[in-house]
Every structure is written in structure tokens, then in C-alpha cells.
Amino acid sequence: MAQVRTRAPVRPGGSAVELLRLLEASRRQDLVNRMGYDLLYALILAAIAFATTALAEWVTGRGAAPEPGPGPLTVALLVLAGGLVAASARAIISRPPLEWYARRIDEAAELPLTITTALELTTATIRVDSALVREHTIAAALAALRAPSSVRRPPPRRPVFALLWPVVAAVGLAHVPAVVTLPERPSPFDLQAFATALQEVAGAVLDLAESPGASQYLQSIANEFQVLVAEVNESKVTADAATERFEELMSHVRTALAGDAAALDTVLDSAGAAQSLVDQRAQERARDELSGHKQEAMAQGGTTADSPLSDGGSEDSGDPQDLGHLDVDAERRDDGTGGPFYAENILEYDPNESEYAQELPEIKALREALEHMNASFAMPVGEADGEEAGVFSNDDAAVPDGIETAAADEEMRLPTDTDASVTTRVDAPVVEDLIAVLDGSVEVGAWRREGENVVGFDALPAGYREFVQRYFTYRSEGPGLR
């Protein structure tokens, strides 16, 4: 058998190095191409997502109120971010070996495994005894690689999958709350939320109109509010028309309040006046306690300071942990009639007295409702700036500052995950506690109007749930503040 012995020895030559260099360049070019394709796909998808989201919002905004969700711009940016992540991930993770590029180039150029074989000869994947065969094959591969760039550049692999990558990445990002928190944006066309808030405001206006000394004008406004509530509930008016009428009625309310009682203006203009009074009295109470029970008992008329009922109040008043009752009892101690926060005294208030008028729960309820209303509908379309907004954003503002102070003094414990997940119903605290602690909040007004001792947690508006969770214990823990 004849043997083929070549004159040229088998050794790695410059041509093999050149082959590897060209293939590496092809791989870099391919990575750039693929990232470019991925980004292009992501851009297209982002545009589609923006258009579809905007269209869906435009369509649904005319009918039923949709759930608050991310806006078109947010969705588009999310998809684009997904595309960026996908492109980077594919570039890092999916980095095919040189053999893959050799095969792809062979296929693209319709070469019979020329570059593939040359690469295997170069990398000693296969061995041949003939240097002639080796060099001849590598030379053929180099000739193909030096051909026009269209041959050296393999086409994108599985463009369908490349198209899906940004979507998958975007969905993945959207489902990782720790990474991305979608800002929930209240929709101006959300009639449901509008009706709920309108109901609250109308109730507050009605309470105000039914209070002693209210004018007929205010009563007529309250009636108009009821009519508007009914029309909104029956979807007889559009959102724009309802909003316009609401603004008009509110201007009438302000006019009526300004005309009926000058004290009301003081309340509306100085929202923190009542709270200042609460704080002042709490401080006074603290000073009283520090001065000693005996001295206090003597001032009250000879009762020993050791008696827990020496101040004539309830047992709760002797519990320094219960600040809500503390305020009530302090009011009762100071003026002998109880304070304006005390519910039993509300009917005895003279509405013409400025101090009482300032502390009217209905007035505070109206103020809180207005703040809540403004917070819910203040943000225009498409201006989600990344901060939490909407019904959740002003919950803290809806809570009287005095409660926050009292709660902080009591080492307020935030609800744990177990508390939030297990409890689906929140038992209302004792009515007196609610009245004493949350006298000015519209939430308490709503609870009271329910007329029940137990209010279903799900029945509460979303903003109230967080409120209740933050400041009230569940029935198993006993009534009162946290």
C-alpha cells in the first residue's frame, strides 16, 4: 500500500492563526449583530406595547373603570428595559463556540464544511497525517473567510426566539416586585373610585347641612350632591361631566361655608389648628402626671391621688398607654364637660362658637374627604413620576397627626406579614375608641355610618385597609391602637 508522505511538516502555521483570528472577528461581529437585533426587536415591541396600552386605556376609559395600572410609557420602558436585559444576557450567556460560527458560515456560504474542517484541523479536533491536506483545507477556509462580509457574517439565529426574549424579560421584571415596583396610577376616568369619593364628600356635606345652624343654601347643595351621587352610580353622566359638576358644587360649598360661619373659614384655612390643640392638651396632661397624683387630687377636690378613679373619669383614663382615652379624659377634666372630641358632647356644641366649630367632626370629615378627593384625582394622565401616587400616596395625610404622635409614643408596631395575610376581616374597635381617637377622619365616619361593630375588611376602600392595618389591632389582639 502506497503511503502519502508530504514534504511540508505538520506544524501550526500562520494560516491557522489567521483562521482563528478571522473566526473570532466573526464571532464579535455576530454578537454585535445579535445585540443590535435584540435591541431593535425590543424597540419595536416597546412601541407596540405603548400603542396597545394607550389604545386600551383610551377605549376602556370611556366605559367601565379599569384597574389602576402602569401607563403606556411605563409599559414601553419596561419592555425596552427587558430588551436591554435580554440582549445583555444573550451576549453573556449565549456565546456560541467558534465551531458554531464555522458551521454557520459554511452554511451561509454553501461551503462543504470547509471552515468547520479547517477549524478542527487547527484545533487538533481531527488529525490528518498529511500537511498538504491540512494546509489546503485551511487555505480554502481562509479564502472563504476573506470573501465579502456577507459570507463571514452568519445570519441571526432563531429570530423568533430573539423576538420573544424581550417579552420574557419584561414579564420577568414585572413579576419581581423587589426589582421593579410599578407605580399605580389612578385613572381620571375611574368612575368607581370617583363615585366612592363623591359618596364620602356628599355624606360630609350632608352632615354639615344637617348640623344646627346650617343654611338652606348648604342643604340645597347637599341635595345636589345626592343627585350627582345617584347619577354617577347609575352611570348617567360621563366622568368629565361629573367632575365638572363636582367642582362646581364644591365651589358652592366653599361659598356656603364662608357665608354661614366665619369660623368655618378658619378651619378650612388652618388645617392644623385642631391638631395643635390636641397636642397642647396632651402635653398639659403629661405635665399633670409628672406633677404628681396627690397634687392633682387636691386640685380636684380631696380625692386621694392613689385612687385610679380620682379624676372622676373612666378607668381607661388612668392607663397612660391608651392615648385616645387619655385625650378624651383630659378634655373632660379640663373643662368639666368633656372636649369637642368627645362624641357625647357633639350635640351640645354651639356651632357659633369658634372653638367648637373648629373641632366639629363633620368639618374635619369634610376637610379630610376633600384632601382625599384631591389626592385621588390630582395626578394628570401619564405623569407617573415613579413615586407612589394615588390613593396610597396620601394615606398618611389622611391620618390625623395626633394619632401618629400617639402611636409613635406607644412604640407602634407595624403589622407583620402574618397579620396582613391571615386576617381577611377587621373587627372594628370599640365605638368609643374610634370616636375618641379618630374623631376627625372620614374613615371613622364611614365606619360609623355602617352602623355595625364589625366591618368587612374587603368592604373598605383600599386606602382605608392600610390605614386600619396600621393603627388598629385585630379582634384577637383586643381593641385599641397598636
Next chain:
Amino acid sequence: MAVDEAASPVDLDSEELERLMRSLEGARAALASRIIGQESVIEEVLVGILAEGHVLLEGPPGVGKTLLVKSVAEVLGLEFSRIQFTPDLMPADITGSTVLGYDEAGKPLIRFEPGPIFAQLVLADEVNRATPKTQSALLEAMQEHTVTVASQTHVLPDPFVVLATQNPIEMEGTYKLPEAQIDRFLLKVTVPFPAKGVLDQILASHGPRLRPLERSLDTDSVRKLQGLVRTVAAASSVRSAIVELVYATQGDARDAGIAAYVHHGISPRGAQSLLAAAKARALLQGRLHVGMEDVARMMGPALRHRLMVNYEGQARGLTPDGVVEQLEGIVAKARA
């Protein structure tokens, strides 16, 4: 004629490679000028020779099988011998026998008289007409390139190629080649009936006498080319594709759709034959590396005689060529 096993190594450089390639292309062109319209058959025969294999030509009478073999021997410059197989042909008529003779001194002696098998290119014409006993006389020669007569082994010349022909139509007075012998053939080339246009060209070119063909190669060149075929590089993907092909015809094949109709699948020797044929074909194409297209091109000739369709396959009208067609899907998948 004995062949010197210790033949001097063949030196080969790029210039000589180019010359051999041109000569090979000239040989193919010369054969195509005589055997009109059978380019694929010519290519397959040359592949068989370059791959140091034997070729079984099958086709109806009168399509140029014998002429092709004779022309190949003429073009390649190989020592040619023709054996017309008949039912009364005996093995000794092929291999040769010992005869009583005299040496130069007039002293009687028994010497071996080589038969017609001792040639570089042997035409076994109508090989299926001989009895199995005679057919089996070819086994050792084809496989071992040796002939043993009277306990003496004689080496056949190098290169040694058997080109056998058989007629698939006439079954009367023929003996089907045993599977073991068929497996010795590297390729089974089907010589098709020429198309109308080709037949018209044949008639137009028919003259009173055949013009002699110019010899393009010689024995030494053929040896070098055969040695070069062995060194042709085959990428790992090519080998993997062939492995898949083989396993697709086995009983435990993953693709049971094909194996279900195969009684006897491709043997490892069949896989080797396919790769060798692909290498030779790549060289014929002017390449020193195998492409998947070479595998696809040589699948039919290299595998069709190694596949046995079972009864179920026969009932469905499946032929070995049909099985090969289905196997082409595996190669196409490997190419993608």
C-alpha cells in the same frame, strides 16, 4: 503479479496535487465523452476506484456497463482483465491453478498459473450467472487482495479493483449474490436507462469504431490518489451524521420509523464504506475535506446493497433505495 508492499512512499506537494486533480478531471471528461449521459455513474465508479473499493454495477443489458469498465481501465491506465461469468465457470478459472511445467533448465516443476483475477482492474461481467461456489472464489480476493491456491497465498496487484456487473432483469439461470459477498462491494451503482435526449446523443455519436481514449492517469498516480483519499479530512460533524445514519437502521434506533422496515441495517463496514466513498467524492470535487453533501451524494451507492427490507417493508413496496431516501432526512438535518 505480486505487489511490492514496501513501495516507496509517495511524495506529494501542492503542484503535484494540482496535476493529479487535473488528470483526474481529464479522466472523468474522457469517460463522459464515451459513456454519454451517465455522468453520475462515471463519478461513482471513479469514487469506488479511488476509495480502493469494488463496485457492483447493476442495470439492464445494453446500457454500457461493460463499456464503462473497459473505458475506465483504458483511461486510468490500469491492467485490465475481464471474466465472463457463466454457470459452468469454476473457481480455478478465476483464481488460477497449479500446472506441471518445466523450468529453464528443463526440470519439471509445479508452478502457479495466475487466473484472470490477477489484474489491477477486473471486470466480472454478469457475476450473478456463476454458481455460488465460483462467486465465493472472489471473496478472499476482494477482501484480502490475495488468492490462496494449493496452500500458497498469492498477493494481487495494487491497485486491485473488481468491477462486477449484473442484470437485475434476468432471473433465469442466475444465482443471487450472497450477502457476505455483496457486502464486499464498496458501492452498488445502478446504471439507469438513458433518457430520450441522451439516447439521441448516443445514436448521433455512434460511429463504426470507438475512438481510443487518452490515458489520463497511470498506476502510480492512481496509487497516490488512493493514498490521498485516506488522508482527506472529515469533520466530526460528518462522522456524527454517519453514526446517526447507521443507528437509524438498527433495531434500537431512535427513529423507529425507518428501522421498522429494515431487516438488516447498516454494518460498521457500511459506515466505513460511506465515509471512504465520501472522501473519494470530495477529492473528485477538488477538495481535501469531506462535506455533508459528499455523504448525501454517496449514501445511495454505499448503502443500498447493505440494507435488507423486511416483509413489512416489502409489503409496503419499500425498497432499499426508498430506505436510503428516508435516511437522507438525517443528513439534511445534520447539514442544517
